[in-house]
Amino acid sequence: xxxxxxxxxxxxxxxxxxxxxxxxxxxxxxxxxxxxxxxxxxxxxxxxxxxxxxxxxxxxxxxxxxxxxxxxxxxxxxxxxxxxxxxxxxxxxxxxxxxxxxxxxxxxxxxxxxxxxxxxxxxxxxxxxxxxxxxxxxxxxxxxxxxxxxxxxxxxxxxx
Numbered sequence: 001x002x003x004x005x006x007x008x009x010x011x012x013x014x015x016x017x018x019x020x021x022x023x024x025x026x027x028x029x030x031x032x033x034x035x036x037x038x039x040x041x042x043x044x045x046x047x048x049x050x051x052x053x054x055x056x057x058x059x060x061x062x063x064x065x066x067x068x069x070x071x072x073x074x075x076x077x078x079x080x081x082x083x084x085x086x087x088x089x090x091x092x093x094x095x096x097x098x099x100x101x102x103x104x105x106x107x108x109x110x111x112x113x114x115x116x117x118x119x120x121x122x123x124x125x126x127x128x129x130x131x132x133x134x135x136x137x138x139x140x141x142x143x144x145x146x147x148x149x150x151x152x153x154x155x156x157x158x159x160x
Contacts, residue, residue: 028139030054032159033075033090040154041077041088045145049077049086064089064142065104070097083120085112085127089142090155098138105132105142112144135159 030053038046053075055061055068060078064087072092079086087108093101109130116124130144131152139159143152 027137028073028090028092028159030073030075033073033092033139036155036158037075037077037088037090039158040151045077049079051075051077063087063108065107066091066101070094070100070104082115083123085116085120085123085130085144087112087130087142087144088151088155089140090159091140091142092138093140098134098140101140102132102134105140108142109144 034051034053037051052060053073055071060076060080061067063078063080064076066074070091070093072094074089074091076089076091077087078089089105091101091105109127109132112127112130113124116127126146126148127144129148130142131148132140132142133152134140135156141152141155143149143155145151
């Protein structure tokens with residue numbers, strides 16, 4: 001008798017504990033990722049630097065060191081002008097491509113640091129404070145902008 005009552009109770013607790021967890025990276029849609037980036041920025045940034053979710057603009061993705069084969073789902077916002085250290089990317093790597101995505105995004109950070117080291121010291125500082133991490137579930141987050149830590153935290157919160 002106790003087992004008949006205990007098992008459903010334990011099953012219910014297990015299901016409830018899973019309700020608040022972040023989705024697996026494969027569950028993100030381009031719209032989810034784009035909305036998270038837009039929610040973390042102000043209206044002016046959203047207007048000035050649009051979020052891209054497809055490889056229609058290969059130039060932006062090449063700046064990030066990404067190829068279409070590396071990516072399952074993504075949303076990126078990058079300044080195409082070399083007068084500002086600015087890039088935000090949420091990338092769900094394709095199967096077996098997590099290292100390639102990390103390397104590509106780290107290459108973008110390194111290039112921005114190199115470009116601004118002797119050119120614009122304030123932009124060099126922004127590039128030096130870039131955030132690059134793998135989120136629970138496997139999505140890779142890059143944030144290079146003013147208040148990169150705050151923007152990264154707002155993106156993490158929006159994805160939960």
